[in-house]
Amino acid sequence: MAFTNWDLTLHNAYKDDGNLEFIGLGNLVEMFSVGDQFSWDAKFIVYLGNTLFFMLAIPVSVLGSLYFAMLLSKDPRAGGGRAMGWIVGSLGLFVGCVLLTAAGLAWSAMTVLFLSVMGVMLLGGSVLGNTFYRTIFYTPSFVAGVPTFLVWKKLYSRETGPVNRALDPALDVVAGGVMSVSPVLVQGLLFVGYAVMALLLGWGLGKMRQAYLDGELDRRAAVLPVIVLMIPFVVASQWLMTAATWWVLAVMVLFVLLYQLRRLGSGERFPGRRSSGFDEALVIALLSLVGQFVVLGLAVVAYRLPAMAADGLEPPSWLNDPNFAKPALMIMGLWAAIGSNNMLLYLAALTNIPEDLYEAADIDGATRFQRFWSVTWPQLAPTTFFILVMSTIAGLQGGFEMARVMTNGGPAGATTTLSYHVYEEGFVTGRLGLASAVAWVLFLLVFSVTLFNWKFGNRYVNE
Amino acid sequence: MKALFTSILVVLLISSAAVRMSYPDLSSRVPVLYWVTDPAPTRGEQVNRFHRWQIKAGHSTEVVVTSLDDAEALRAEIPVTLVDDLVAVQPGLAGLFAEEMDAGVLPVTVRLPVAEVRLDTASRDDTKQKIQAVSGVAADIMDVFNGSSMRMFVEMGVLLDVTEQAKTMGFDLSKTYAALEPELLVEGRQYMFPGNVSSSFLTVNVELFRSLGLDPPPERWTFEAFERIGAAFCDEANAGLSRREVFFLNKIDWVRMHRGVGLPRFNETMTASVLNDARYAESLERGRRWMYDLNIVPTPDDIDAFSSAQAYGGADLPMFGAGKYAMIEGGRYWLLQLRQFDRLGELGFAEPPHGGFPNSSIGTRGAIIYKDTDYPELATLFLAYLASADYNNLIVEDADALPPNPAFTHIEAYLRPEAYPNEWGLHGPAAKIAETIAIGDEYSPFVLPTVVEREIKDFRDRFLAGMISAAMAAERTEATLNREIRKRVERDPTVRDEYERRLAVQRRIDALKEADQPIPEVWVNNPFLKAYYASEGLLTAEVAEPLASSGSTGGGM
8 A cells, every 4th residue: 555656536446547556665755755856844754853852752751750650659648747748838839829820910710720720639639648649640641632632722822821821920030030140141051051961971871881891781782872872962063053052062072972982991891792782772872862952952042041031031822833832732741641551550660669679778878869779760670661662652653633633733734743644644635655655654663662672671571 | 250240241231222222213214315514503404494395396205194004104104303394384294293193184195205314413524524435335415615625525536426417407507606616516517516605705893893983994995904994993992901802803814815916826727836926925924914913813822812711612703793803704604603692783794805806705515415325316306405495595594604596695585684684784795796706716627625725724834933934935835736736647647638738728828928918718727817817808708729629618627
């Protein structure tokens, strides 16, 4: 099907004059072309980019699920002092939100509803304990998608949504603060961001270097993860926002590379298996990549803040601005994903961690963070791996319902995902051959992730 | 656990059986046609009148009931959905179909319609209809909006060609508006007949203007006048408000923006797009100015704010009814719902603004027939009903857009409905423009309308989002559409000959234009250009040189 010119207007049970023709890779070529030439503006590439952008939220959602799972594994009612702390914290947060909203000098029914629900959630959990919180956090998973999307659409309304009503006074404060400081100092945050990016790169490379020296990472297995680590750096060199100052980042990265190479050369490598450690290295690389991109984005925002603040900082048009539509849907997706099955899986995994490991760590005088990093995190590795793989598959396949209800794939195609693209090509225009080709590419992406899971996931479980 | 599951299974089975037995018996003695349409409240009455019309028009069969047994059998075979219609035109049957049958009416002759129509409003979705059609399970009669939807079905080969039946049964183009030719016909063949007709105009809230001390807009006006009056209105209406809440118009008619300055989408022969034109770029800039600079038309953010702040679902009509829009763009079909508003004042009429060439659009919610219907003759009878006086009078009464037959727009019941004096200024002009300045859409036989709409919208959205300039949007739109045409011609050998022929005609037209010579009307396929050239005196009925084959002069595909 994907290698034919199948078109509902030419080939169906009611058409006698059309012959299905084998066109080889014609559909695949068309996917990557505008007209007769390859173009980065080809719809498939743009929509694949949208899909991958949404998938940047996966590490955040996974870590968020873990955080809330760990949080919810403790009983907030335990101990009077702790319960009082919960209540005070809840009240403080609630009052803070009320003050922020009141500063907007306007109320709407949605705002009142939003604050009321949040108050019930925060205070009710302190009284009813974990069961209430676990139920609340899992709610997004079983609430019907369409009503949820409609509610979020109202939350995001630029003029009257509670999100912007809360942001407006906050942005005024930020604008005032930025204007009261020398622009040079604020813009200097760009280079602080560059430094953080370099540190994240160094962290990733350091982990790989240590794994290599410990014999847990083979040289060939490290090639792709290292390439992944360098992607933000390459993007920064090409991005219009950072091309002029990219040389500063280049110098920092060069120092990091030299440092890592020196450390690599000064150590002795423990013998290890060939082509081993690829999976863990890739996960580290992806985590570092996301962190670098986030920092890069924030750094650029900081650099442009003085100019933006001079004109007054306005809350964005979340769903109608191509630059904000994807983050808006991503945030909504995070809200649904953090409390989803991922959290349940982590909750189950946390209860299966042997207590004697924690006791041994306590005997060794481990800190809270060391307990997490040395005991909890490694024990959760199989679960984390499974969740990452399944989230990646869901990310590649997802986005259709959300885009269709909230943005219709817009504005200007900014939220069209591959699955939505398949629907549009196949059933709106009838080009089933092209739609099949896109679907096959999507399948190959999913299959490669599945293959990755099959090859490396079992090893984790066995270990 | 086994006992539990078994118990649940038994309960489910019993419940299912009970639900099934509670279904009313809808089997019918007469053939049943299913009509996929939208869930407008008037649809039920339209079906009822079809049943009654059949009996009055003689499209019926007679059954003589002489005994109680025959009467009981007939009652069992006539679904409850049909009984009321039978009694309505045959009052003597009331006793026969009463809850307690009156044996005194026997013997009696019952006239049954030859077909029963039932509504299916759950399948009213273009995509669903397409899939059902190519899968062989589509409804007998389907409603579509305009020729753009119909043509996809035609291209898939799933529609019944009703050209001959239309001539013999009285529902051809001569029974409706001439401007609808491109919406009903494809290369001269008819596949659809209107259920209603819509001419695009602006419905004016006259009371709102007067309450602000302003005069309502003129019936015909230019883009400049629209901007001036709109800006003045919005300034007055939003005085003292922290946020703009009242707008001049609910949305922009983008097609009117470039047609108003004489620019179509396609060339004369529909073989190429012509949107890479400064006038198209200017039309995009004008639209953006109205939305984002003058803000006399709401932006997407403004529309989202309506949904939140006003507790409406974002619908245009409630906003218009609440005085948030001075005017609402659309057709007479708005009245179907506007009549439900209380305290709605006088309504006025205004044509879409223009840039030198006054024009409007004409569209239709039309009925198409599935090729594989079990009852093609009966389905075409439904189309004949749409052209009947009974149906047209119903459209007039309900104000469900314009009646399919323009003759019914000249009667008193249409022009001045007794119960709605606030609308009297609206009905006459709405029908008049449908027969004068309204022009059907442009459909090239070499590219699907859905593809055209998608690409135009895509680049327009990019422009509105600030991603590309207006000039770039114009350039890319034309390039993309022309690329789609070439791809279609390459893929579909059945259109190549026609494409080559039209290219030859286009070259001759271009030569005539270059020489400032009039163009033979028979050569122009584009309905917009045909109307535009006629108004500019650029058409001639004579053919400069004989052609091997002039082909169809229809409105396109």
